[in-house]
Amino acid sequence: MGFFSNLKTATSESIKAVNHGAELFSEAASSLERATDIWVIESKISRLEDDIDRALLGEYCRYELEGMTEELDELYQEFSEKADSGDIVRLRERRARLYSRVHQVQMNSLADDIHKTQAALQHRTFLMPVDYKRELEWLKSEVENLLGMLPASKQGMKQKYEQQQKQLAADIQRLEAQRYTEEFDYYLSGSKKSVLRRRDSKLNGDSEEWYENGMRKQLAQFSNGKCDGQFFCWRDDGSLIVQAIKNRSTGERIQTIYLENGTIVCVVRFESSKNGQMKIWLWNGVYLGKACINHGSVERGGFLFQMLFRPLVWMSVFKAWKYKADRDGLENLVEATRHWEASINVIDRMQDIDKNPKIF
CATH class of the missing domain: 3.90.930 (Outer Surface Protein A; domain 3)
Structure with missing residues (x-):
């Protein structure tokens, strides 16, 4: 009986060892899969960040850039759900630096578009007030977008564009009456x-x-x-x-x-x-x-x-x-x-x- 008892004990220990090994293997596989997912997501993030960098350095379409940043936000969110806290902090710092540049370039571009539109309207002739009104309404919406982007530290610019917004609203009201x-x-x-x-x-x-x-x-x-x-x-x-x-x-x-x-x-x-x-x-x-x-x-x-x-x-x-x-x-x-x-x-x-x- 001693022999069989020892055999049973040995078999039980072997099974435990195998189960433990399987658990370790499964955990290692899960870790590898998670690491692979994180690597794939971070690779996509890096490529998209590079695309945004190139867009900021050259000519870009504001709406295309908005589409890229929305896609990047989704990738950031997906990365945050899988990565460790240290990687998340590192990624947030990258994101903050990139978005600061994006925000600044968008503000400058929008201000430039507003200036060009104003100059162009001064040299255009409109058949009816409704046509001029439509252009001013679009310009007013752009000024409002810019005001929403300006930080509190830009008080001088805020006051300038707030005054322009009021003037555009008055002009639109006057043109509506002329219709x-x-x-x-x-x-x-x-x-x-x-x-x-x-x-x-x-x-x-x-x-x-x-x-x-x-x-x-x-x-x-x-x-x-x-x-x-x-x-x-x-x-x-x-x-x-x-x-x-x-x-x-x-x-x-x-x-x-x-x-x-x-x-x-x-x-x-x-x-x-x-x-x-x-x-x-x-x-x-x-x-x-x-x-x-x-x-x-x-x-x-x-x-x-x-x-x-x-x-x-x-x-x-x-x-x-x-x-x-x-x-x-x-x-x-x-x-x-x-x-x-x-x-x-x-x-x-x-x-x-x-x-x-x-x-x-």
């Missing part, structure tokens, strides 16, 4: 005839027209040079002739024509830019018929066919031929229709105006 203009026209008597409101040289907002007696003649709402919203046309006695309303969300347009006494004689509903339908009544309220509008043209055949089978229509026409009151109603209807056509033509001409913008 909106009003053009007035007057009768020979001195009474106001019309006003056109523009934004960036295009009709925008309410454009209005008056009769010489002071009564409003037309009002049209424009957006970016196109009639968009409501349109009204009045007679010189103040009675409404045409009302046009556009639903901006659906694009649907409804035009309504009125007689002098307020009677509706026509409703035109456009479901799209050139397709829709119109309903027409006579001056006495008799329904004349409905006509479809396809591709901007009225389908007259179907409309005229409807009229043939409406005896009240022919009776009304006969009354207009025989009686003055009905004849006046017919003339009022014709006059309202002409006003409607004329107002639509005016709007079309206003939208097609090729206004030469002023040099700003």
Whole structure:
């Protein structure tokens, strides 16, 4: 039994020794793998630091440099998670020296870009205030970036660029106000005839027209040079002739024509830019018929066919031929229709105006 007992003890010790050796081997392998990872990461860091050094010495793109520093930050973080405290301290010192240089070069470059942009703007001519405003907004953002980079020790530079920032903000506000203009026209008597409101040289907002007696003649709402919203046309006695309303969300347009006494004689509903339908009544309220509008043209055949089978229509026409009151109603209807056509033509001409913008 002694022999087997000794054999068992020896075997147990051998197993322990093997396990211990395996643990040592595993630990050594892990250490080697960790050291290899650290070496690979540090090699990437060194190459990227060299690239940044070369970029700082020559011509570089600020945004490319920002991309390289972001990549370097990720590598620094990865290195810090694997390296020893001593290596981490050493790397942080390298990082601080490099980033100090990067920061200084970026500040100098940004200040130089601001100076060059200012000089270039002084020799440029802009067609509209909005173009100049856009350039100043970009310049202001660069000044704000520089202010964010300047250290507290650079008080003189800070005050200089803070003053420039305030001046740019004031110039931008002034240019924004200049984007909106009003053009007035007057009768020979001195009474106001019309006003056109523009934004960036295009009709925008309410454009209005008056009769010489002071009564409003037309009002049209424009957006970016196109009639968009409501349109009204009045007679010189103040009675409404045409009302046009556009639903901006659906694009649907409804035009309504009125007689002098307020009677509706026509409703035109456009479901799209050139397709829709119109309903027409006579001056006495008799329904004349409905006509479809396809591709901007009225389908007259179907409309005229409807009229043939409406005896009240022919009776009304006969009354207009025989009686003055009905004849006046017919003339009022014709006059309202002409006003409607004329107002639509005016709007079309206003939208097609090729206004030469002023040099700003």
